[in-house]
Every structure is written in C-alpha cells, then in structure tokens.
Amino acid sequence: MRRRPSRRRLLVALLAATLVVVVADVSGWSATDRVRALGATVLGPLERVAGRGGGAALAASDSRAARTRLGYDAAVDARTTEEARQLRALLDSPGATGARLVPARVVAVGSQGAAGPERVTIDVGSRDGVTADRTVVNADGLVGRVVATGPWTSDVLLVGSADLAVGVRVGSAGTLGSLTGATGATGDTGATGMTGASGVRPRPAGQLDLQLVQRGSVAVGDAVTTMGSTGGRPFVAGVPVGRVSSVDPGGGRFAPTAAVQPSVDVTRLDVVGVLLTAPRTTPRTAVEGTAR
Amino acid sequence: MTGVLSPLRLLRALAVVVAALVAVVLGARVPGPLPDLVLPVVVAGALLSGPSRGALLGLGAGWVVDLMPPGSPVLGSAALLYAAVGLVAGAGRREGEVAVGWLALVVFAASAVPALGRVLLGLAGSEPVNLSATAVQWVLTVGLSLVVVPLLIRAEHALVRRHLA
Numbered sequence: 001m002r003r004r005p006s007r008r009r010l011l012v013a014l015l016a017a018t019l020v021v022v023v024a025d026v027s028g029w030s031a032t033d034r035v036r037a038l039g040a041t042v043l044g045p046l047e048r049v050a051g052r053g054g055g056a057a058l059a060a061s062d063s064r065a066a067r068t069r070l071g072y073d074a075a076v077d078a079r080t081t082e083e084a085r086q087l088r089a090l091l092d093s094p095g096a097t098g099a100r101l102v103p104a105r106v107v108a109v110g111s112q113g114a115a116g117p118e119r120v121t122i123d124v125g126s127r128d129g130v131t132a133d134r135t136v137v138n139a140d141g142l143v144g145r146v147v148a149t150g151p152w153t154s155d156v157l158l159v160g161s162a163d164l165a166v167g168v169r170v171g172s173a174g175t176l177g178s179l180t181g182a183t184g185a186t187g188d189t190g191a192t193g194m195t196g197a198s199g200v201r202p203r204p205a206g207q208l209d210l211q212l213v214q215r216g217s218v219a220v221g222d223a224v225t226t227m228g229s230t231g232g233r234p235f236v237a238g239v240p241v242g243r244v245s246s247v248d249p250g251g252g253r254f255a256p257t258a259a260v261q262p263s264v265d266v267t268r269l270d271v272v273g274v275l276l277t278a279p280r281t282t283p284r285t286a287v288e289g290t291a292r
Numbered sequence: 293m294t295g296v297l298s299p300l301r302l303l304r305a306l307a308v309v310v311a312a313l314v315a316v317v318l319g320a321r322v323p324g325p326l327p328d329l330v331l332p333v334v335v336a337g338a339l340l341s342g343p344s345r346g347a348l349l350g351l352g353a354g355w356v357v358d359l360m361p362p363g364s365p366v367l368g369s370a371a372l373l374y375a376a377v378g379l380v381a382g383a384g385r386r387e388g389e390v391a392v393g394w395l396a397l398v399v400f401a402a403s404a405v406p407a408l409g410r411v412l413l414g415l416a417g418s419e420p421v422n423l424s425a426t427a428v429q430w431v432l433t434v435g436l437s438l439v440v441v442p443l444l445i446r447a448e449h450a451l452v453r454r455h456l457a
Contacts, residue, residue: 007344014351015375022368032367039359043313047361050317109319110362111370111410112425117319119362148363155362163365267323 033148040125040150048123048152051107086271089139095239096137101273102128107153109269117266118161120144124274125152133234135226135275141240141263142166142226143272154274158266159241160208167227168210168241175216176227179241179260180209207245208262212255220244224260236275300451307333307444308353312360325425327432328406330357334374335381335402335437336444339390343382350378369413373406380405390445399437403430 025032087103090096108121124130126149136143136156144158157164162181170177212218222244228237242262250256311329318326334353338346354371358364384398407430414421 007348011344011347011351011375014348015372018351018355018368018371018375022366022372025367035367036359036363039363040361043309043359044361046313047317050313051320106320108316108361110316111357111364112319112325112429118365120320121316121361150361153361161365269320 036148036155037150040148040153040155044121044125044150044153047108047121051105051123083271086139090137090271090273093137093139093141095141096273096275099236100276101137102130102276103271103273104128104130104154105271106269118158118163119147120156120158120266120269121153122156122272122274123153125150125154127151129276130154130274135232135234135236135239136272137239137275138264138269138272140265141242142235143264143266143269145234146274156272159262159264160206160266166235166241167229168224169227170210170212170216170218170224170244171222173216175212175218176214177210177212177218177224179224180211182207182209182259206262206266208242208260210244210258210260212257215255218244218247218256218258220247232275232277236277239275299455300448303451304333304337304349305352308356312353312356315357316360316362325429325432327429327436328403329436330374331377331403331406331433332437332440332444334378335399336441336448338378338381338402339385339395339398339441340445340448341382342385343379346378346382346385347375348378350374350376353378366413373409376405376409377402390442395441396434396438399434399441403433403437407433 021032021035083105090101090103102124104122104124106120107123109117110119110121111117122136130146130149132146132149134146136145142159144156144161144164146154147157148155159166160181164181166179168177168179169175210218210224224241224243226235226237226239226241229235240263242260242264244258245261247256247258308330311333315326315329318329330353334346334350337349341349351371351374354374355368357370357374358367364370381398381402384394384401386394407426411421411423411426
C-alpha cells in the first residue's frame, strides 16, 4: 500500500510533462521536431519493413531504366507492374517534366482528421537526399509537403490538412489566391463583415478553401496551380492542385472565395515523388525590339 | 509483477508497438475508417490493474502512437487521450471474472474518450468535424474491443498463473 502514492505522483509528473510538450508543439517550439525525428529514426525502419513489400520498380528508377522510361520486364508480379505504371504516370505528368525527383511509396497513414488523412509517411528520408519543405507530387498533382525527415522515412503534410496553406494561381488569368484545408461552418466570416445566410457554407468533405488575395474573378472549372515559393521550397511553381468546384456568394468581401476539388485523392496514395528541383519551363529566346 | 522490466510489462509494450505499427500500415492500404487497434490493449491492461496503472499504461501507449511516423498533428495529444482511456477503463476494475455486460459498458465508455476528444479538438480548431466517420470508427472500435479485450485478459491471466506456478 506504500507504493500507491508514489505511483500517483509519477503519473501526475508524466502527465504534466506531456502537457508541456503539447503546449510546446502547438506554440511551434522547434525542440519537439527533434523528438519526432527520434521517433522516425527508431520506428521508421519498422514501417519500411512492415509496409508494402515492392519498391523494386522505384529502386530500378535509379539506374538506366528510368531514362528509358522503365523498360520493364513483363514477368514481374502484379504489384511491381502497378508500381511501375504509377511511376511512369508520375514521370510523364506535367508537374514532373524536367524536374529531378525522388520516387517514393506511402508506407504509413496517420490518424484520420475530419477531411481524411492529414499526414503520411513515405519510404525515403534524409539518406536519399530528402529534406524538409520539399514539394511532394503524384501523377495527378500536388500531394503535400515534407514536414519532417528521418534517415529512412519522411513525414508529409497532405493537401486538405488545416495546417497546410498553399499560394496558388487561378484560371487562365493567373489570379493569385491562398488555398487552405476547409474550415468549418465557423469560418472567419466575422472579420470580413459577412452575416447571416450569405456566410460561408460548410464545405463537403475533402474540398479546399480558396481565398483570392487580389481583385479578379473566379469561375467554376478554373484550374488551380501552385504559385511557387522562393527556391521552390516548400512549393515549386506550376504544379496542378485542383479545380474550382463552386464559388461562394460574395457579400462585403474584398475578393471572392471558392471551393476547390483537389485533383489528388489523398485517401488512395501510393507512388509519389519528392521534387528536388522545379519542373523546367519552356526556354524563350531573346528578341530585339524594332523601331520605325 | 514487480520491476520495471517484468515480462508482463514487456509483453504489453510489445503489443502496443505492434498495434500502433499495424494501425498506420493498414491505414496506407485500406481506404475508409479503421478501428482503433491500440485502445483494446490499453483497456485490457487497465481493467486488470486499476486506474493509476491504467493511466500510466495509456500514457505510454499514447506516446508510441504520437511518435509512430507520421505522428500526431500535435505531439503529446494522443498520450493525453489514451491516459484518459486508461483512467476510465481502470476505474472499471472488478475482482474476479469480468461480466460481459460490464465489459461492454467499460469498452463503450473508454472508447468514447478519444472519439469525443478528437471532435472537441476539431471544433476548438474550427476545423470541419466529420461526425459520421467518427461514429463509424467508434462503432468499429467497440466491436473490435468486445472481441479482443476478453482474449487479452485471458492471455494475461494465463501468463500470471504460469508465472506464479
């Protein structure tokens, strides 16, 4: 019976320590990243082993096979064939044209948020040249960005997570906007003076919030692509993100808001690529002005 | 049962790590909601050892969940949630055989803790809350726990008996 108070004391001390970590993580103290990295170093290799077998096609992409667009043996099993097909689609996609990328597979998916999964683990890490704040794409478009790396695995924050904001260009005019995971019915309508029925409606699951940051128009069906960041980190320019699915009725807002259907289905991710450089744009030749 | 590294504790720790690992790996293969695999381990351990030990077990299990890549959005949040699960399930400890009705009640209450916790955290962060998916996951977790928890309890009893013999 003498042990009981000391165990309670231990419990209270550990709970308090955990609470400190929660507060530190919410307030963005970088020491918690080291704790995560420790977990990734120890538990990441377990996931790589326990995750999907396969990886043969991705390993082969390292060699000459990639340059011949995977001249792949038809005798490999169905999983490797599917992997090779997805990798070929990724390499052929416009977001990857001319870019250097590290192919990877999703080996683990974290707990589901309201709009589906928010974080996934891929089977490449700092030993493969992946660092934090790299863009992650698949054949359909933007998947997310790398937020943490271990030696053998990296964690990716997905499009649709409330913590991920992407600067985007909308439509053929390239109007600038900001894309975030959907906020609920309690979205920030107060600050812009919107009231009552014209307030932002809650989005269907999986849709993203688009807020234009300059005057311009937005129409249903407009393509949304990344605007790009300095040095291509965290986002390279020109990666497709999705299409505008509905435009909110405006009322007192400076610029319109809209819902965007992402082009990537984050619930069915398999082969992805971590972009190390931006896609190559078409080179332009210099011209000379003609005076009359 | 004394000592930090008793066989029972090691087995519980192993069960927690395997459950957390299988949960994230299955998540990459199965689209749609999955039951919580760590919760039955915590509930079974807490039902046998009482609230404070149950809370300690839950805290440790939650830290494994927090650190298992890709990790929780907020580090330490799962640890606090599972500590509450261990506390609730441990409060349901009874001497002797655990009746099925009582077990169902304890499982129902304990699995409500993370479900409600996630909904409240989502609302606090003004994120959209997918109530139907949360409810489906809760039902799946309760169903799985009703099957797995009696098995785990029986296994622990057998282990303790053999250890004492």
